[in-house]
Amino acid sequence: MPRIARYSKTAMAERLVTVFKTYGYEGASLSLLADAVELSKASLYHHYPKGKEQIAAHALAYSGARLQRYVLAPLTGDGDGRTRLRQSLDGVASYYDGDMPVCLMNSLLLGEGRLLFGEQIKGAVSAWRRELARAANDAGIAQATQWAEQAIERIQGALVLCRVEGRRAPLDQCLEKLTQV
């Protein structure tokens, strides 16, 4: 059964990310990944010659670029601290999209994914914490480093609750409270 639909590189990445979010590294089989982009497994290998690990690496890179765009970029610069914080928290809501938002980095930390991508994920979270603390400090928040740590903690916890409850309300409520600081 030849497949007709075509997805752009970006649309493909989005769909592949969704599979890894939902199933984790081990659970995301090539069959599931191929189905998600409506291609055969062999065609997937045309786009990703090195196979599953390369697909996951590209998914992670794509997700990392979105984190940079939506969450980190608003934090940089030397504008008003509170404005930067507010814009970044709005970006968090965009970055974690969908009716049941899931953190790809969290899903990829299970099993073999941890060995392959653990250090990269650790670095991304570290960068997030650093920039968030800098903006919080510029915003005049006391103990900015601790505040940033707790903010990320609460966002990640809200995402866990989103997965438990199957809805995005916990994340939106969490972001609203964080914005009120």
Next chain:
Amino acid sequence: MPRIARYSKTAMAERLVTVFKTYGYEGASLSLLADAVELSKASLYHHYPKGKEQIAAHALAYSGARLQRYVLAPLTGDGDGRTRLRQSLDGVASYYDGDMPVCLMNSLLLGEGRLLFGEQIKGAVSAWRRELARAANDAGIAQATQWAEQAIERIQGALVLCRVEGRRAPLDQCLEKLTQV
């Protein structure tokens, strides 16, 4: 190669839980599970005739009993609210043990595990939130329901950071701050 070592039912459950925490439902293969208890795959089927799903169900039940014992039991009763909260938070530190604590319920929410155990996990978290809110209310905390929600949120977020950083410091620091309320 016949295996000699024997583990008690409890020791077996603990080791099986560890595998599901580390690899998730899909990633926890029967080979890994059998290795963890030093039995052959066929011997595992003697203890769990219905196979992997039954092993995961037992692991989840065992973990649920520990949650009840360490975290929920201290919250019940009608003693001093703050004492109950403090004892339960101590229990959280015991429940999430090891050098890199991981929440089994979180790991089992990926992939097929969500279909099999999602409702059960949702119920367990709901019970935790309910009892925590009741104790917080008895302790005279304003907006006890919101406080309980945020406490669970922060604990789960700290556990995510523990997995990212590969250590238990984020959880211990989180629990210390929560106890200071």
Next chain:
DNA sequence: GTCTATACACCGATAGAC
């Protein structure tokens, strides 16, 4: 109650036609 041996499906990956 443990094991070896095996069955059959699916896994990740490749060859080669079109």
Next chain:
DNA sequence: GTCTATCGGTGTATAGAC
């Protein structure tokens, strides 16, 4: 650039010896 067909390996699960 897509596909069908296939490979060797591993997955879950079972049969039957001891």
